[in-house]
Amino acid sequence: MTSALVLGSTIFDIAFYxxxxxxxxxxxxxxxxxxxxxxxxxxxxxxxxxxGLDVALVTGLGTDVFGEMFEQACxxxxxDLPAPVVADVPTGIAAPLISPxxxxxxxxxxxxxxxVSDADVVAALASGTWDLVVAQNxxxxxxxxxxxxxxxxxxxxxxxxxxxxxSESADVVRRADLLILNEVEAGELLDEFATARPxxxxxxxxxxxxxxxxxSVIVTLGAEGAVGNDGNGAVRAAAFPVEPVDTTGAxxxxxxxxxxxxxxxxxxxTQLRYGCAxxxxxxxxxxxxxxxxxxxxxxxxxESR
Numbered sequence: 001m002t003s004a005l006v007l008g009s010t011i012f013d014i015a016f017y018x019x020x021x022x023x024x025x026x027x028x029x030x031x032x033x034x035x036x037x038x039x040x041x042x043x044x045x046x047x048x049x050x051x052g053l054d055v056a057l058v059t060g061l062g063t064d065v066f067g068e069m070f071e072q073a074c075x076x077x078x079x080d081l082p083a084p085v086v087a088d089v090p091t092g093i094a095a096p097l098i099s100p101x102x103x104x105x106x107x108x109x110x111x112x113x114x115x116v117s118d119a120d121v122v123a124a125l126a127s128g129t130w131d132l133v134v135a136q137n138x139x140x141x142x143x144x145x146x147x148x149x150x151x152x153x154x155x156x157x158x159x160x161x162x163x164x165x166x167s168e169s170a171d172v173v174r175r176a177d178l179l180i181l182n183e184v185e186a187g188e189l190l191d192e193f194a195t196a197r198p199x200x201x202x203x204x205x206x207x208x209x210x211x212x213x214x215x216s217v218i219v220t221l222g223a224e225g226a227v228g229n230d231g232n233g234a235v236r237a238a239a240f241p242v243e244p245v246d247t248t249g250a251x252x253x254x255x256x257x258x259x260x261x262x263x264x265x266x267x268x269x270t271q272l273r274y275g276c277a278x279x280x281x282x283x284x285x286x287x288x289x290x291x292x293x294x295x296x297x298x299x300x301x302x303e304s305r
Contacts, residue, residue, distance in 0.1 A: 002263050003054040005082075005130045007121065007147055008041020009113035009138035010059045011092040012066040013288055015248065021099045034246075037073055038288035039092060039113060040136040040163065043249050045079050047256030047278070047292035048134070053263075056080035058124040060112040062091035067112065073289075082127045087115035102244030102283060113138060118146045125150045132263045134255070136161040141168045148175040159259045163251065167192055178262050179217045180255050180275075181208065186219045202236060205229040216262075218272065220254055220279070222247075226272045237272035240280035240301060249288035253278040257298060277302035 016030040045057040057079055061067035063086055070091065074081055092113040096106045121143040125133070133151050135144055135158070144160075151158035152175060160176035162169055165188040173179060173189065181189060186204045190197050193211040198204060204219040205227040216230035225239040257278035258271045266274075278293050281301060285291035 001052070001054045002131045002260070003128065004048050004056075004132040004134055004259070004263070005124060005128070006041055006045040006048065006055060006057045007133065007135040007139050007143065008044060008057070008059060009039035009092055009108075009110060010037070010042045010057075010061060010070045011039030011094045011108060011110075011113065011138070012069070013038040013094050013096055013248070015096040015098055015246070015287065017098045019100060022097060022105075034286045036287035036290050037070060038094065038249070040138045040161070040252055041113070042070065043252035043288050043292060044134055044136070044256050045074075046077060046289050047253050048260065049077055049079050050292055050294045051256060051260045051298065052295050053260065056082050056124065056128065058082065058116060058121060060085040060087050060115040062087060062089055062112040064090055066091035066093070082124045085112070085116045085120050087112040089115065096248045096288070098246050098248070102247050104246065104248045106248065108138070110138060114140060116140055116143055118142050121146045122150065130156055132157050132159060132259060134159045134259050136163050136255075137166050137169055138164075141166065141172070144169055144172045148172050151175075151177075157263065159255070159262065161251070161255050162189065165189070174212050174214070176212075177215050178259065179208070179212065179215055180220070180258060181218070182220045182251060183222070202227050203234065206234050216268065218258060218275065220251060220275070225276055226254070228268045228272050230268045232268075235268045235272060237269065237276050239276050240305075242280045242284050244283040246286045246291065247283050249291040250279040250282045252288065253282035253292050256292070257302075273305060274298065274302045
């Protein structure tokens with residue numbers, strides 16, 4: 001079984017569903033709300049586990065009821081917590097604001113998720129044999145740098161989503177074997193690396209690959225699908241048409257499916273197709289962690305094309 005170590009956040013989500021996008025200075029009454037376990041680290045760990053990988057998660061949990069909920073949920077799903085950092089601060093919390101078209105704006109307080117030390121990361125990396133290390137920017141930058149260095153030294157494949165974009169992690173971006181960004185993050189990367197943004201957006205992956213100089217790059221484009229370049233030319237994949245309910249977890253679902261197929265040695269076109277299928281499924285469900293697809297439903301949709 002393929003094994004993956006995920007570095008990332010555990011965030012308790014309280015999502016609010018709105019009948020219009022909020023503007024500064026207004027108060028809105030939500031049409032509904034949903035509470036769920038989330039955070040990019042947890043979402044990607046859950047998604048990879050549901051896709052059949054052996055998964056461990058390095059994260060920080062608070063000494064509160066939310067931290068206990070995450071511990072119980074990971075145990076129930078056979079997601080290992082090799083060295084859970086229990087901090088004397090609350091577990092992270094987020095407020096996704098969901099517009100009528102399913103798009104979201106998310107405000108996050110990392111809290112305990114930001115308390116993982118470099119030593120904790122190194123200990124977790126040394127605790128097993130990993131085929132894949134998966135990380136995102138809801139984590140300490142020094143911890144990400146330690147993981148990237150370890151992966152380079154051991155030849156372990158490193159998948160990185162620089163979400164949300166942070167200039168401090170630019171060196172980590174350069175060391176990823178597979179870099180997965182959305183269109184906004186791709187633009188921020190190109191700004192950081194002083195590279196002109198291409199038109200059309202379908203050339204973003206090629207421009208990002210040229211900027212970082214190595215590895216493989218995938219850029220998700222929402223309803224327009226995704227594009228990628230692994231050094232052998234640009235590849236495009238169309239989105240699977242769905243009626244979105246909540247897009248909060250779509251990017252994490254995409255990342256997990258692309259990472260799974262990348263680890264299996266599948267070609268870039270397959271990585272894009274499976275990523276798009278996973279994101280489409282996640283969009284049809286409320287919540288982030290609960291929206292991650294299982295392997296059977298992912299394969300059924302991805303192989304329908």
